[in-house]
Amino acid sequence: MSVFYCSLALFVILSPCSGLYFHIGETERKCFIEEIPGETTVLVNYKVEVHDPRSGGFMPSSPGIGMHVEVKDPDSKVILSRVYSFEGRISFTSHIPGEHVLCLYSNSTKWIGGTQLRVHLDIQVGEHAIDYANVAQKEKLTELQLRVRQVLDQVEQITKEQNYQRYREERFRSTSESTNQRVFWWSLTQLCILIGMGVWQMKHLKSFFEAKKLV
Template identity: 70%
Template sequence: TVLTPRVTLQVVLSRQYGSEGRFTFTSHTPGEHQICLHSNSTRMALFAGGKLRVHLDIQVGEHTNNYPEIAAKDKLTELQLRARQLLDQVEQIQKEQNYQRYREERFRMTSESTNQRVLWWSIAQTIILILTGIWQMRHLKSFFEAKKLV
């Protein structure tokens, strides 16, 4: 099962396989995705110390394209194939730049929020210190007046 980023948690892909399975998935939503795997084996060997082998090969970016297969399917010349590879690389760079802009915006928002909280916390501490000082001065004044020292 593949779930979208944490905001919506929608199931994007859910499949069941036998003892072996293979799938490919292309995400159109930026962010972290969750991949959930579970065994449908009814054997108790897993609980009795048995082993389960899982192989994950996650490819991202331009490396997911099988260019020789694309060239054979679309009957592309070497130059056309190289042009397609370069276009895919440019597209990947643009996606990476957009992702970095998104991360920068999130970081800026977090920093501004943190700075604002620090400012308000320091203002609250200053007010508490001033009020504590005023209370102590009044308390000491009444103490000294009661002892007739002032």
């Protein structure tokens, strides 16, 4: 079995959504990193297209070709892993802040002639993942009530992002302090070793001179 190739795309934390497309081959694996605050809803929309050798373009995929989607949290714990069809919508909620890894690969390794796929991917985070038209219809909200709901969700998301930034700063400060302590103790150890070697050399030279009756 061929070795999986993993390409990592790091998205900016404050960007509300990310739309892109990429090409994927047989037994190939594509992974993306998304920095997500805690308790935040993420919505992933994707669509698979198959390469058409006759036209040189891409056409809608057949129902037999789907995608296996796997999501891991910052602790490398799998929070989502299942096979979806050639087009779908995936939703999950982050329970801890940090870098979440989203991986996609084909559910089949028997494509005719090693067909290449094009995968359209759209990632929406926070309030951008909420379908407010559906919310307004279900809860029978007026336009003003819906707007207030959107503003409240935006404020909540901003608060989560600020908390995540503080979390990142604390983690960075902790790492910096730990590194500084290690550098300090390593420098102190080197100094002690040098002093010890100097003392030993002086004693050795003194013994040598005394043996030669030079002093």
